[in-house]
Amino acid sequence: xxxxxxxxxxxxxxxxxxxxxxxxxxAKPGKFYESEALGFEIKTPLDWESIPPSPGEENMxxxxxxxxxxxxxxxxxxxxxxxxxxxxKFDSRKKESEGSAEDKLRARYSGGxxxxxxxxxxxxxxxxxxxxxxxxxxxxxxxxxxxYHFLDNKKEEESFRVYAMVYKLEPGLEVAxxxxxxxxxxxxxxxxxxxxxxxxxxxxxxxxxxxxxxxxDPSKLTLRDKKRLELQEAVKAAPDWKLYETxxxxxxxxxxxxxxxxxxMGRLEAIxxxxxxxxxxxxxxxxxxxxxxxxxxxxxxxxKPGELDERQLSELMFGKEDPRELSKCSVVRVCKDRxxxxxxxxxxxxxxxxxxxxxxxxxxxxxxxxxxxxxxAVLNHEAFHQYIFxxxxxxxxxxxxxxxxxxxxxxxxxKAKRFKLEKFKWxxxxxxxxxKKGEGAYVPLADFVRYSQAEYYGQNKLxxxxxxxxxxxxxxxxxxxxxxxANAKGWNPKWDTILETYFxxxxxxxxxxxxxxxxxRDVDFAELEKSWVEYxxx
Numbered sequence: 001x002x003x004x005x006x007x008x009x010x011x012x013x014x015x016x017x018x019x020x021x022x023x024x025x026x027a028k029p030g031k032f033y034e035s036e037a038l039g040f041e042i043k044t045p046l047d048w049e050s051i052p053p054s055p056g057e058e059n060m061x062x063x064x065x066x067x068x069x070x071x072x073x074x075x076x077x078x079x080x081x082x083x084x085x086x087x088x089k090f091d092s093r094k095k096e097s098e099g100s101a102e103d104k105l106r107a108r109y110s111g112g113x114x115x116x117x118x119x120x121x122x123x124x125x126x127x128x129x130x131x132x133x134x135x136x137x138x139x140x141x142x143x144x145x146x147x148y149h150f151l152d153n154k155k156e157e158e159s160f161r162v163y164a165m166v167y168k169l170e171p172g173l174e175v176a177x178x179x180x181x182x183x184x185x186x187x188x189x190x191x192x193x194x195x196x197x198x199x200x201x202x203x204x205x206x207x208x209x210x211x212x213x214x215x216x217d218p219s220k221l222t223l224r225d226k227k228r229l230e231l232q233e234a235v236k237a238a239p240d241w242k243l244y245e246t247x248x249x250x251x252x253x254x255x256x257x258x259x260x261x262x263x264x265m266g267r268l269e270a271i272x273x274x275x276x277x278x279x280x281x282x283x284x285x286x287x288x289x290x291x292x293x294x295x296x297x298x299x300x301x302x303x304k305p306g307e308l309d310e311r312q313l314s315e316l317m318f319g320k321e322d323p324r325e326l327s328k329c330s331v332v333r334v335c336k337d338r339x340x341x342x343x344x345x346x347x348x349x350x351x352x353x354x355x356x357x358x359x360x361x362x363x364x365x366x367x368x369x370x371x372x373x374x375x376x377a378v379l380n381h382e383a384f385h386q387y388i389f390x391x392x393x394x395x396x397x398x399x400x401x402x403x404x405x406x407x408x409x410x411x412x413x414x415k416a417k418r419f420k421l422e423k424f425k426w427x428x429x430x431x432x433x434x435x436k437k438g439e440g441a442y443v444p445l446a447d448f449v450r451y452s453q454a455e456y457y458g459q460n461k462l463x464x465x466x467x468x469x470x471x472x473x474x475x476x477x478x479x480x481x482x483x484x485x486a487n488a489k490g491w492n493p494k495w496d497t498i499l500e501t502y503f504x505x506x507x508x509x510x511x512x513x514x515x516x517x518x519x520x521r522d523v524d525f526a527e528l529e530k531s532w533v534e535y536x537x538x
Contacts, residue, residue: 001353002381002406027085027179027194029201035061035237036205038089040143040167040175043201045085045194049254049336051344052238055358058112059119061087061175062238063343070339072182075158082125084343085198086178090115093172116148116166116176126180128152129162141203144168151183159183163192165199177202223321227329248272248327253334255365260372264334264379267414271380274412274419275387281324284391287507288323294508327390332383335364349466352378354385361386376414377426381406392507398516399456400449401502404473408481411474423478430471435533442472445532446525449516479532490531494523 030046038061044050047067053060064085071080092114113119120126129150136147150162161183166176177199181191221229228243231250235241244251246265253261335341341364347353351374352363361382366375384406389395396402411424434441443451443462448469456473457466480499484491502519506512 001350002378026190029197039205041203041205042177043198050239052241054345055360059088061089065343074182079158081160081182088176090174140200161188163195167202223325224329249330249332251332255334255336270419271383279391287504291508323390330386331360333360333362338364338369352382354382356389377410380412381410384409397506398512399451399453400473403470404477407474408477424474427471427474431475431536435536445529475536479535483535488531488535
């Protein structure tokens with residue numbers, strides 16, 4: 001996950017600048033949203049933007065956000081309430097006992113709330129809600145339904161309300177619409193009529209005649225064919241989102257700027273060529289084979305009855321497919337802007353992320369913020385995480401290596417449809433200032449190479465934040481990759497193979513401790529740090 005150093009503190013707070021601080025657009029009924037899979041249609045707020053569920057979400061059908069003013073200010077403090085409309089499903093029709101052995105195994109590790117109450121309790125922003133009055137049993141277009149009102153338990157002037165309608169479509173299947181708004185009576189009175197009109201708009205869909213399209217033999221489909229079909233179904237259920245393809249990537253976006261999408265696709269394939277040169281597939285397979293043999297010996301008889309070991313969990317999540325073929329099915333989701341990125345699930349303080357569990361890289365078009373140069377830097381960084389994951393399997397190197405290398409590629413500049421190595425502008429000044437200040441302003445390398453992710457992100461005894469550590473990670477990788485050729489002062493030939501040894505050992509043993517031990521064996525950290533500091537200063 002890539003964090004911007006210059007936005008480190010600001011993005012840990014609610015990004016108020018994402019939306020204009022004016023009265024947010026109230027939810028008036030607009031067009032019908034259709035769900036053929038679940039057999040219903042319902043009106044959605046007029047002109048609100050659709051945000052699809054992330055892969056693996058059990059309850060979300062669709063979320064919608066206001067198009068411009070994303071929040072309303074509460075009380076005298078002006079605390080923002082981010083407005084959403086959620087369309088949910090609670091489907092208990094499939095039992096764990098049904099399906100294949102793989103389906104049963106997945107069911108054990110899948111989430112999903114069983115009803116509205118459980119879903120509310122699972123959402124951090126909604127956990128403070130308490131029922132307001134008794135639920136009302138009604139019929140909506142001949143569909144049994146229950147209408148709910150909730151109020152959060154904070155100060156009255158900063159509180160918010162939630163309206164929800166749950167529909168019993170059939171035994172074991174409920175769907176719901178949930179909308180939030182300010183609790184202050186005068187403001188709520190402007191929202192409630194629209195919420196109720198949306199809640200009473202649901203209708204069952206009449207079954208459509210089955211198409212005469214020929215059935216596809218699953219055995220003849222490639223991994224890429226299967227992923228394409230999966231994504232086509234997903235975008236069909238998310239208005240305004242489209243699917244694009246390159247030889248190795250699937251891009252999902254609702255950005256209407258086709259020139260931007262075309263450039264993004266070209267950049268993805270071009271930076272992948274750089275990754276493939278630095279991390280060739282054949283070499284990775286060789287290391288992986290050695291590693292599997294070692295792990296088989298080490299783990300013989302170590303499995304506990306009734307529990308899944310690391311290998312089984314990895315196979316459950318990622319399958320046993322050829323990593324090269326999996327990599328050719330790489331998914332990149334591009335949100336329209338930063339507000340949509342965070343609403344989709346982008347972590348606070350981040351500019352993009354790669355999720356192995358969801359098999360998805362997520363970024364946003366930052367044209368209106370830092371500019372598209374920032375978008376391209378994030379793309380290069382996160383695409384490395386995605387590529388290396390598929391190449392080596394479910395391996396998480398130390399953050400200095402993983403994030404530092406991502407930032408190393410983040411600095412590459414795209415010229416004449418080719419990438420050229422440059423220093424990463426986001427990090428250079430930060431680390432130069434640190435080494436100028438001296439000890440205490442950066443982490444001693446002997447400690448840095450063993451930092452956990454939490455320490456790297458700021459939970460360390462030196463009190464150095466994530467932006468500072470990202471800058472140091474980039475500079476250390478840049479030093480190890482370019483120092484020898486640039487005649488870095490005091491360069492020791494022992495350092496030539498640090499990076500190669502680290503990942504080779506990690507690929508073979510699966511142990512980050514062993515990888516660090518092997519990579520820095522016989523390395524004098526004082527000598528290494530002195531040379532790195534001098535190189536960074538220059």
